Amino acid sequence: MSIEAxxxxxxxxxxxPAKPVASYVSYVRSGDQLFISGQLSNDANGGIKGTVGVDVTPEQAAEAARLCGVNLLAQIKAALDxxxxxxVRIVKLGAFVQAGPDFEAIPAVxxxxxxxxxxxxxxxxxxxxxxxxxxxxPLGFAVEIDAIVEVK
Structure with a gap:
């Protein structure tokens, strides 16, 4: 099955794909590696903002991480015409969760x-x-995730 399917x-x-909000680019390709800048948990409805464990539930935070993934895919698609x-492979994700002082379930998010x-x-x-x-x-979003992707 194709990726689009x-x-x-x-x-x-x-x-x-989101445009950069500061002094950086959305992605850089070096050889067969594609480095995608951090994508926030935003969407057309404003996304998911707040602090996980305070005003964002773990379930909402996992959805926020999924939104980051959708935004990563949009950047990857743009970078690959x-x-x-x-x-070829998603090599690594680097994830940041805006977490409250007692919230520890960051990997689950x-x-x-x-x-x-x-x-x-x-x-x-x-x-x-x-x-x-x-x-x-940045901008109060609940989650930010960047990626390293092997491409051909």
């Missing part, structure tokens, strides 16, 4: 993105990752 089966419509079939990558790319979506709780994220 998997996305359709999952009910995922990729948005227009619209051809997600050129993805990030599974929202990790699970999406496996659903879309199968075994090629299995990756290494880091999952870190932080005090604040």
């Amino acid at each position: 998997r996305l359709a089966e999952l009910g995922v419509t990729l948005p227009e 619209g051809d997600l079939e050129r993805v 990030v599974n929202g993105c990790s699970d999406l990558m496996v659903q879309v790319f199968g075994d090629a979506g299995k990756h290494s990752r880091s999952a870190v709780g932080v005090y604040k994220l």
Whole structure:
């Protein structure tokens, strides 16, 4: 099954890739590696903002991580001239969760993105990752995730 067919089966419509909000670029390709800048938990409805464990539930936070994954896919598609079939492997995800002082289930939140990558790319979506709780994220979003992707 093609990547586009998997996305359709999952009910995922990729948005227009977000433009940088500061002094950086959305992605950099170096050889067969594609480095995607951090994508926030935003969407056309404003996304998911707040602090996990305070005003964002763990379930909402996992959905926020999934939104980050959708935004990563949009950036990857843009970087590959619209051809997600050129993805060889999702190598690594780096995840940041705006977490309250007593919230420790950060890896479970990030599974929202990790699970999406496996659903879309199968075994090629299995990756290494880091999952870190932080005090604040840009613009108040609940989750930010970046990626390293092997491409052809």
